[in-house]
Amino acid sequence: MRNQILALAVSLGLSAPAMAQETEAPTPQTVSTELFGLAQSYFGQGDLEAAKRALEAVLALKPAHPAALGGLFAVANRGGNANDAFEALDAMVAAGLTYDPSRAEAMLREADTARYDAIIASLEANAAATGQAERFAVVDLPDALIEGVAMDIETDRLFLSSVAQRQIILLEPFARDEPIVFADRDDGLWSVFGVAVDDRTRLVWAASGVVPQTPMEEGEEEGTALFAFDLMTGDLYRRYEIEGAQQMADFVVRDGIVYVSDSRAPRVYVLDSVSGQLEVLAEDPRFVNLQGVALARGALYVADYSMGIWRVDLGDQSVTLVRPNDVSLIGIDGLLNTRDGRLVAVRNGARPHQMMAIDLNDEGTAVENVEVLLRGHPDMSPGTEPTLVDLADGRAWLVANGAWPLFPEDGSDPDQERPTTTILEMDLR
Structure with missing residues (x-):
């Protein structure tokens, strides 16, 4: 090369x-x-x-x-x-x-x-504004810096991840305006990024690490890990670490197997079972800033904020960059897949911010079509950015207005007031 x-x-x-x-x-x-x-x-x-x-x-x-x-x-x-x-x-x-x-x-x-x-x-x-979505919840925790979202469709409970308060937050279906702390730093959490509910293991999974916005105690050790919590009790089931990890960012869970991206090391990890250990699935110097992860067409797809979308072959672990069409794939944060193999991406690193569906060719190596699902919604307010999305039962839940721009890396207070966080729900059927 x-x-x-x-x-x-x-x-x-x-x-x-x-x-x-x-x-x-x-x-x-x-x-x-x-x-x-x-x-x-x-x-x-x-x-x-x-x-x-x-x-x-x-x-x-x-x-x-x-x-x-x-x-x-x-x-x-x-x-x-x-x-x-x-x-x-x-x-x-x-x-x-x-x-x-x-x-x-x-x-x-x-x-x-x-x-x-x-x-x-x-x-x-x-x-121009495109697509329709309804407010599912408005979370009055302006200092939490909410990043990720996960829906348990069996109980209609919603889980959110907090970067600045080091928590997993639970919203019950009968009291969506009353956030409950499901897990926090007492469980070993640093900032929480990706979060997911696994129907098979009945666990809440979370990727955690340290960024400048992470409140740290004096002398506290930094680190990064994948956490698993009991879905109903909130008890910590297990914490998974691997040598050389820098910042586990996001992941996808299928059939009890977890695929995890590292946003600061050129690596993707895999956890084959809840009783196993994290292993390196792919390590490639071309990876820059890995984010969302999806499974489609027999391969793993990983969003790279700086490069586009990588395809990792689950057989030989070879890595190739998905060939885009004209639409820019730069700046993708959230990435998941629908049951029929569409990739659903949240782009916040390029203007305009939007959620879009990406159709791949039969080989899964190139983009055939991009459809904007949501853009310009009133809750996708200026000075904020949409972050991560969860998909289940033909629906999508999106963190519409993550307040990253309002959390300076030096810990200072922003010039403007931080907003409440809005979770939007969309019907994708």
Whole structure:
């Protein structure tokens, strides 16, 4: 792969001596980071053609990356190249993104007013409210920083994960406005991210670790683990750890088997049974920031916030990047699968934020279609972001307004008031 990347750089006319001197094998992430730096440098020097080529090389590694597309627009605007600017905007439209091109409005209208107006209409359509969802619960815990959601369809009880208060929160069906602490730091929890109910084992599973927003006691040891709690009593059943883990983030459970992503180490773990031990299923230096996990078409799919979606073959453990269509898969947080093999993804790392269904080809290696399920709901409020989703019985439950932007990493209070958290319910049938 190293030679292929260097050949790509040379083919685009780039001078990349630092890349050639790398002692470690380059990855798409390290190379694209360097290319972004080169593009910025060339842009500052006024070498717009080289900046354009560097950004095109980034897009070859990370299709429909919002920052690269925005960079191409900026390069075109600086150079007064209306055609290139239109092409960058067309790519943003196709990627399902939003963007404000008004700084180049005069140039673009002079070149082709009708085309400019059509693009503006398309960008606005990309942000238009889509789909219907109802409020399932409003949780008045503004300091909890709720991230994950899990529904027990047998009892209609809802479980939520708290990052900033280190808890699993329970909402009973008859009192959804009265959150109950189901498990907390006394059970060994750090911040809680992904959470799930397993119908087979009747356990509540939770991935826990430490981030800057985690309140830690002086001298308390950091760590990360997968936890299992008795669904009815809340008693800790078992805690699973593995050497080298950095931050277990999200997971999927099927037939008592748990597949777990690590957002800070390039690894995916598997737990074959509740009496077993976590093992490394896949370790690949191309992984950057792993998030949601899904099972479909006989393979494991793992969202990578920086790269898109990885496919892990459950037979030989080989790893490939799912080929996208035009729609951007950058910035996906939550990821699960429906019974018929659709992937349901929550994108919050690119604008607009949305929940979307992804249909794969028969081989499960490429995207055939993307359908926006929910976007622009009033509870997906500005200054917040949708995070994780749970699926069961043809329905979806979404954390609509995770308040990550309002929890500064330095622990300081935000300038604006933190909102209550809204859980939305959608019928996917």
